Amino acid sequence: MAGKELPIPPFFAPDRVGSVWRVAYEQRAAEAAQWAKEHGIRPAAEDRRKVCLLLIDVQNTFCIPEFELYVGGRSGTGAVDDNRRLCEFMYRNLASITEICPTMDTHQAMQIFHAIFFVDENGRHPQPYTLISVEDIESGRWRFNPALTSRLGMSEDEANRYVLHYVRQLQQSGKYQLTIWPYHAMLGGIGHALVSAVEEAMFFHTIARQSQPDIQIKGNHPLTENYSVLRPEVMQDDRGRTLVGKNEALIRKLAQFDTIIVAGQAKSHCVAWTVEDLLREFQAIEPKLLNRVYLLEDCTSPVVVPGVIDYTDQADEAFRRFAEAGMHVVQSTQPVTEWPDWPE
16 A cells, blocks of 8 residues: 555544644544555555654644744744645555654743743843843843752853853854743643644554654753754753753664655744754765655745744745755655655
C-alpha cells in the first residue's frame, strides 16, 4: 500500500480543526484496526522505505485562533487551514508514513522569554513582543527580576551577568534580539496540548500502523530558548557550562530515515530554525541526506501580528535557501508519488 493514497475516514470533520475537543480513543482505535484490515495496511515495522513525518509544535497555543500565539499568517486563518490540509495528508498517506514525530514547545512562567523574568527601574515587566537588546541590559533599561533568584538558584548579580551574556550571544548569532513572548505552551495547560484534529489523526495512525509516535519535548529550560527541536539558541552559560546540548539522539534517528516530511508552526520560527539545524547537521553527516527532506509548504504559516510584526518574507526566503541546498518544497495536496525524487 505504500505510496497509494487512501480515502479520508468518514469521521474526519474539517470544520472542527480550529477548535478543541476530546478524542474518542476507544472508538477511533476500533475504527483504525478495521481500516487497516479493509485497506490492507501493513504494520509500520514491515516498511521497506522508512518515512518520518516531523510535526513542529502543532499545539493549541499556536494553532487555535483564540489561543496565545495563534499563527494566522497574512490570511488570518493560516494555522487552521494548514492543519486541515495536514490531517487530510496524514489520512491519505497513512500507509506510507512509518513514524510520526511531533515536537512540543513546553514552558513555565519563569523563563527568559517571558515578562516575569525582567523588570525596569520601577519594577514593571516588559509588554509582550518587547525586544530586549544588549544596550537595554547594559543601560539598566531591563534587568533580571530579583524575586526569581531562589527559584532559579542564582544570585541577582549572577543572573544579570547571565542575561547580558545571553543577549550578546543572540546578537552575535545574527538572528534576532531577545523577544518577550506572551505566556504560551504552558506545561499542564490546554494550550500545550496537540491540536485535537491532529492528535486524532496521529492516534488513528498509531493503531492502524502499530507505530508509536516519538514525542519530542523542547523549550523547557528556564535560561535558554528552543525554537529548533535540534538545539537551543544559547547552549552555554557565561562560564562556559552547558545549559542544554544538541538533540543528538533525534539527529541520528532522522538521518536513518529514507524520507523526512516536515510540517507545523511557525514557518518563520520553529519550523525554519529546526530545518536550518537539520540542514547544518545533514551537511556535516552526508550532504546527500538533504535530498530526503520534504517541506510541506501549505501546512505551515509565518508569524504575523497585524500592525506589529510580519515575518512572511523572511520565512519565504528561508524556504528558498532550503530548496537551493537540496531539500524539496512541496504541497500536501499533490500525490507524494509526483513529488521530485520520491523513491519508487
